[in-house]
Amino acid sequence: MAFIWIKPLLLCLLLLLVFIDLSQATSLSTIPKKRNYEEKYYYVIELVDESFVSPQDVEKLLDVQHEGQVGALDNWHVFSTHKSLTARSDSAGEDSQDRVLARYEQLKNLRRSDSSNKKRSASPIDAILSVEKQHLRKRHKRAPPPIPTPITDIDPVTVAASLGITDPGFQYQWHLINPIEHNDINVTGVWEEGITGKGVYAAIVDDGLDANSDDLKDNFFAEGSYDFNDHGKLPLPRLSDDTHGTRCAGEIAAAKNDVCGVGVAPDAKIAGIRILSGQITDVDEAEALNYAFQKNQIYSCSWGPPDDGQSTEAPKGVILQSMIKGIKEGRGGKGSIFVFASGNGGAVDDNCNYDGYTNSIYTVTVGAVDRTHSHPYYAEKCSALLISTYSSGSGSYIYTTDVGKQNCTSMHGGTSAAAPIATGVFSLVLQIRPDLTWRDVQYLAMISAVPFNLHEKEWIRNYAGRLYSHKWGYGKLDAYRIVQNAKTFKNLESQVHKEMPIIVVNKIIPFNDHGIISSINVTQKDLDDVNLARLEHITVTINIDHTRRGDIEVDLISPYGTVSHLGAVRRYDEFKGGLNNWTFMSVIHWDESPVGEWVLQVRDRQNPEHTGTFKDWILKLWGEKIANVLSTNPSPSPSPSPSPTINESPIPTDDDETSTSTSLLPTQSSIALESKSSTWIFAVFGMGIAFIFAGIAYFAKRRCWDKRGRKGRSFFSRDTYDVLQSGEVATGGDVSLPLNKQFMTSRELFDAFGDSSEDDESTQVVFENAYMDEDINDDEKKVDNGSYTEGMIEHRDGGITNDSNNEDHQ
Numbered sequence: 098m099a100f101i102w103i104k105p106l107l108l109c110l111l112l113l114l115v116f117i118d119l120s121q122a123t124s125l126s127t128i129p130k131k132r133n134y135e136e137k138y139y140y141v142i143e144l145v146d147e148s149f150v151s152p153q154d155v156e157k158l159l160d161v162q163h164e165g166q167v168g169a170l171d172n173w174h175v176f177s178t179h180k181s182l183t184a185r186s187d188s189a190g191e192d193s194q195d196r197v198l199a200r201y202e203q204l205k206n207l208r209r210s211d212s213s214n215k216k217r218s219a220s221p222i223d224a225i226l227s228v229e230k231q232h233l234r235k236r237h238k239r240a241p242p243p244i245p246t247p248i249t250d251i252d253p254v255t256v257a258a259s260l261g262i263t264d265p266g267f268q269y270q271w272h273l274i275n276p277i278e279h280n281d282i283n284v285t286g287v288w289e290e291g292i293t294g295k296g297v298y299a300a301i302v303d304d305g306l307d308a309n310s311d312d313l314k315d316n317f318f319a320e321g322s323y324d325f326n327d328h329g330k331l332p333l334p335r336l337s338d339d340t341h342g343t344r345c346a347g348e349i350a351a352a353k354n355d356v357c358g359v360g361v362a363p364d365a366k367i368a369g370i371r372i373l374s375g376q377i378t379d380v381d382e383a384e385a386l387n388y389a390f391q392k393n394q395i396y397s398c399s400w401g402p403p404d405d406g407q408s409t410e411a412p413k414g415v416i417l418q419s420m421i422k423g424i425k426e427g428r429g430g431k432g433s434i435f436v437f438a439s440g441n442g443g444a445v446d447d448n449c450n451y452d453g454y455t456n457s458i459y460t461v462t463v464g465a466v467d468r469t470h471s472h473p474y475y476a477e478k479c480s481a482l483l484i485s486t487y488s489s490g491s492g493s494y495i496y497t498t499d500v501g502k503q504n505c506t507s508m509h510g511g512t513s514a515a516a517p518i519a520t521g522v523f524s525l526v527l528q529i530r531p532d533l534t535w536r537d538v539q540y541l542a543m544i545s546a547v548p549f550n551l552h553e554k555e556w557i558r559n560y561a562g563r564l565y566s567h568k569w570g571y572g573k574l575d576a577y578r579i580v581q582n583a584k585t586f587k588n589l590e591s592q593v594h595k596e597m598p599i600i601v602v603n604k605i606i607p608f609n610d611h612g613i614i615s616s617i618n619v620t621q622k623d624l625d626d627v628n629l630a631r632l633e634h635i636t637v638t639i640n641i642d643h644t645r646r647g648d649i650e651v652d653l654i655s656p657y658g659t660v661s662h663l664g665a666v667r668r669y670d671e672f673k674g675g676l677n678n679w680t681f682m683s684v685i686h687w688d689e690s691p692v693g694e695w696v697l698q699v700r701d702r703q704n705p706e707h708t709g710t711f712k713d714w715i716l717k718l719w720g721e722k723i724a725n726v727l728s729t730n731p732s733p734s735p736s737p738s739p740s741p742t743i744n745e746s747p748i749p750t751d752d753d754e755t756s757t758s759t760s761l762l763p764t765q766s767s768i769a770l771e772s773k774s775s776t777w778i779f780a781v782f783g784m785g786i787a788f789i790f791a792g793i794a795y796f797a798k799r800r801c802w803d804k805r806g807r808k809g810r811s812f813f814s815r816d817t818y819d820v821l822q823s824g825e826v827a828t829g830g831d832v833s834l835p836l837n838k839q840f841m842t843s844r845e846l847f848d849a850f851g852d853s854s855e856d857d858e859s860t861q862v863v864f865e866n867a868y869m870d871e872d873i874n875d876d877e878k879k880v881d882n883g884s885y886t887e888g889m890i891e892h893r894d895g896g897i898t899n900d901s902n903n904e905d906h907q
């Protein structure tokens with residue numbers, strides 16, 4: 098009898114669960130309401146928390162129509178009014194003549210005079226915190242800017258075609274495997290471990306995503322996608338230049354097939370959120386950044402304010418709220434991962450600290466490095482830059498999916514192309530560690546980054562012993578390294594911050610090299626007040642009056658002496674209003690001891706006819722909370738890594754580096770030793786497994802050989818291998834050899850995925866291992882020399898390289 102009861106009971110329970118799940122899902126991803134900017138004005142209104150006033154009350158109060166809540170933001174609502182109702186509709190929406198804004202001001206003033214009469218009763222107007230009229234704006238893609246003097250370029254596809262090679266795809270994807278300069282993201286080892294982004298959802302916030310592309314259709318995630326430009330579910334490219342988002346999406350999650358190579362995380366799901374194909378308002382952008390934020394885990398953003406060297410724009414109001422909402426509640430409270438491209442204004446002195454998206458503590462800012470480890474002319478520098486990864490430059494580009502069923506592009510680039518690579522790498526990390534918070538991801542990116550071009554003066558060593566460059570951040574992303582580190586990473590404690598009191602300066606900035614120096618002493622008590630254990634981000638909010646903003650230089654010097662160039666000279670920034678409440682950010686002081694004197698130096702050395710006044714500044718320390726506040730020994734001293742198994746980038750020691758840094762970090766060498774041996778164990782273990790698989794493949798899957806083998810045989814002879822090892826690979830002239838070698842590694846790529854049906858004959862696998870063995874030895878040698886830079890091509894010094902200027906005009 099009992100059994101008869103149990104079955105329907107279980108079924109009911111199951112149905113209930115499914116229902117709960119569905120209702121939750123729908124409440125989380127409410128479909129945004131279609132907007133009509135032709136006929137209506139829109140307003141975003143913020144109500145006080147748990148307001149006694151409903152949106153319907155506001156409708157009556159201001160004579161507007163409720164359009165709904167702003168995405169997931171509880172107290173933010175959108176209202177509208179018909180343009181025809183507004184008397185002067187020809188005034189192009191001037192705020193000063195706006196009916197709704199005028200009415201709001203009027204009611205507020207009335208209320209003020211009311212309360213001065215001491216008649217204190219609740220009035221709905223008190224519940225309205227702000228009314229923002231929405232204006233249409235356009236965000237800018239970070240594709241490479243046009244170049245004044247293009248030079249002829251060797252297009253790898255054309256070269257390959259002339260050699261009779263028609264196999265499209267990953268032999269051009271040097272950012273994944275680069276057998277020539279060895280400058281790649283080192284990802285094949287991660288794939289070999291079966292880490293390919295499975296179960297991870299990344300969203301590309303851009304100009305559209307071609308969900309019908311053979312490369313993207315299998316990984317397309319419709320539920321996380323939306324078109325904010327044309328208001329529909331599918332974010333398909335519709336304009337002729339809507340190629341940017343599809344190209345970026347391909348870099349992240351192009352599937353393993355024979356179309357246009359593969360993404361960094363070929364098994365990740367990819368959503369498209371379309372905002373760049375036309376103008377949008379703040380409320381659209383706010384909703385976009387939170388769209389399906391319990392499903393979409395990473396938001397890849399290759400756009401921002403104009404990179405013209407004169408814009409100073411930060412997300413505020415409803416956009417800032419949505420970013421904070423994503424950080425606090427996205428991904429089940431772990432925080433959405435916002436990845437931003439540093440910007441393409443390098444050639445016009447733009448600096449990512451003048452872009453409020455890239456200098457937000459909530460975003461991972463990704464810079465670009467080209468194939469030869471030169472600094473691309475377009476890539477912006479700043480103290481908020483966390484890491485760099487590969488993109489176009491020195492006549493080379495990123496090869497990826499394009500709009501069309503099977504279309505590919507070999508001309509993708511700009512910092513736009515770097516951010517998606519980072520997104521792909523973070524997708525790999527989240528596959529094995531979905532529990533990582535947004536700060537964990539930043540921390541892992543920092544400690545796993547590999548410094549390179551070490552001869553450059555830009556590298557500075559901070560208190561924690563890490564190298565940092567305003568040009569490269571903490572170094573270049575290494576997929577293998579960050580994934581290994583993620584495996585054992587212990588989550589950071591929650592975030593706390595300490596806002597120091599405002600320092601009022603009010604002094605005219607002299608025209609000299611010294612400028613004005615202002616300082617503040619941070620004490621242990623300041624840290625104890627908020628239980629701050631370890632410093633992470635630093636922000637400085639500053640007020641400076643100046644008749645030419647581009648002349649202002651702002652440096653922050655930590656108690657240890659590390660210098661953050663917060664504000665750098667911008668040649669073309671003629672703005673006369675100075676900096677009003679502008680917030681700069683630095684990641685350089687991460688893990689420094691904040692106790693002591695922090696110095697802010699403000700200088701003006703550019704145009705004597707322009708002058709300014711340094712008014713005031715506020716220092717804010719952000720960091721990790723003390724683990725157990727009750728602990729008797731809340732040691733504030735920096736420990737460079739939370740777990741001894743973390744494989745930090747080996748930190749090369751310069752000759753001029755004093756013994757202080759070694760004495761500060763007694764554990765550095767032991768960490769390096771341990772990491773090296775664990776890497777070896779890992780490599781040996783991996784090779785063992787590969788060998789077993791090779792055996793299995795040989796005996797079990799011989800019938801599959803025919804189809805694939807034909808391609809492989811011609812490129813995969815011992816001869817080719819010997820030639821390559823004999824060092825005949827030239828640094829440019831002879832292209833056929835490098836291409837052969839690239840083919841060899843394309844086999845490596847096939848095998849990396851471990852799909853047994855695609856395995857080749859065992860002899861080939863053995864060659865593969867031999868090749869990889871050499872490769873590993875090579876890497877080890879480089880580590881011993883303390884240098885990552887010496888590939889076969891010499892790197893160039895200096896920031897701007899002349900031959901890197903043949904970029905695609907988007």
Ligand SMILES: *[C@@H]1O[C@H](CO)[C@@H](O)[C@H](O)[C@H]1NC(C)=O
Pocket residue numbers: 283285286287547575577578776780873876
């Ligand atoms: C790249 O990955 C391999 C494993 O595939 C690893 O042995 C090697 O150390 C990595 N390279 C660097 C520079 O970390």
Ligand SMILES: *[C@@H]1O[C@H](CO)[C@@H](O)[C@H](O)[C@H]1NC(C)=O
Pocket residue numbers: 500501502504
């Ligand atoms: C795909 O590429 C072909 C050939 O270059 C081109 O004619 C076609 O317009 C492209 N398709 C799309 C949708 O861009």
Ligand SMILES: *[C@@H]1O[C@H](CO)[C@@H](O)[C@H](O)[C@H]1NC(C)=O
Pocket residue numbers: 616617618694
């Ligand atoms: C900070 O402390 C140092 C040393 O104790 C002192 O010389 C300096 O004047 C202090 N600075 C401020 C701004 O209080």
Ligand SMILES: *[C@@H]1O[C@H](CO)[C@@H](O)[C@H](O)[C@H]1NC(C)=O
Pocket residue numbers: 640677678
């Ligand atoms: C700067 O911001 C603070 C707090 O956000 C505000 O009180 C102040 O009025 C702002 N000052 C200016 C000049 O905008």
